[in-house]
Amino acid sequence: MIERTEAIILKTQNFSETSRIVSAFTRQFGRMNFMAKGARKPRSRFGASFQPGGVSQIVFYRSRHSELHTVSETDVVWDPSALAEDGRMNPAAVALEMGYKLTALESPNMAFYKNLSGFLRALPSSGExxxxxxxxxxxxxxxxxxxxRLDSCVKCRRELKSGGPVFSVTEGGFLCPRCHAxxxxxxxxxxxxxxxxxxxxxxxxxxxxxxxxxxxxxxxxxxxxxxxxxxxxxxxxxxxxx
Ligand SMILES: [Zn+2]
Structure with a gap:
């Protein structure tokens, strides 16, 4: 089945002399893995669509048997070259890593898609x-x-009006002075x-x-x-x- 989606490129990996495996967070389907045959050929326009941090329109054949789908056509929607200037790739790398490591495969999340795409596109003007x-x-x-938990103590649930003095990494939120051990x-x-x-x-x-x-x-x-x-x-x- 042929499908089309807009996708934020999270990460690429060389596969053979000429191909790449691309992880991307897509608008419609969440995080997906793609095989991009020919993407390593020098000066290829196709290859330029898979720069981490960029946004591309991707047409792909959905595989029925594996989680690796084959890209047939691409179009760059947003070129991330400006991210490489002045060390902006570092904050971008933090955001892309979250997309790669904290999302489930093929689980759509439009709010996250918009957040990530908005953040990356604003980076060149907002600086780092x-x-x-x-x-x-x-x-x-x-x-x-x-x-x-950022509105009350994560243990006793007491309201903390201006935040707590301590953040518990293990409990996941503020601790009030009484509960802090x-x-x-x-x-x-x-x-x-x-x-x-x-x-x-x-x-x-x-x-x-x-x-x-x-x-x-x-x-x-x-x-x-x-x-x-x-x-x-x-x-x-x-x-x-x-
Ligand atoms: Zn407490």
Whole structure:
């Protein structure tokens, strides 16, 4: 069966002298794997449609027997070349890794698709703004059903109006001072960090926070995600952020 979809290219892998295996997050079908025959030929327009971070229109033959579908035609919708400038590929790599490692194969998720595509396309003009990445990260956790608890204590459920002093990586949310015990993996948050998480949860907007605070929060949320997923799928790109 021939199908067509718009897709964000997450990752590619050389397959033979001339072919590539492409992982992409598609608008209609979620994450899919494709065989792109001839995509490694030099100066091929077809090959240029599979740059990680880019968006392409893909026509493919759906395989009935495997999870690898064969691409027949492509068209570049958004060229990601600008991401390679000024180290913007690093925040992009964090976002693409989430798409690759935290989504189920062939499980559609339009909210995540729009979040990822919007984030990547805004990167060349927003620069490598860490608050942009933190906003994407929090929204992505929400899109994928992995939201941490950010309105009350994750243990006693007591309401925490401006966020909690501690984020529990193992429990997945704020802990109030009463419930905070030394066991379990916890991160002490600065008041600005705590307020940013709470603010995002209640308004969907991030208040002004420093680069440093953003980076700490992205690291804390990554530790939380990694605690809850296993083995080789752990997120690692965060450590390359400047
Ligand atoms: Zn509590």
């Amino acid at each position: 703004s860490p608050s942009q990445l933190l906003g994407f990260f929090l929204a992505a956790l929400n899109n994928l059903g992995h939201s941490p 030394p066991e379990g993996e916890c991160v002490h948050l600065r008041p600005a960090q705590s307020a940013a998480l709470y603010g995002w949860h209640s308004t969907g907007e991030l208040c002004d926070i420093t680069r440093h605070d953003c980076k700490c929060l992205i690291e804390t949320l990554t530790a939380f995600v990694n605690h809850h997923i296993s083995g080789r799928t752990k997120l690692i790109c965060v450590k390359y952020l400047a």
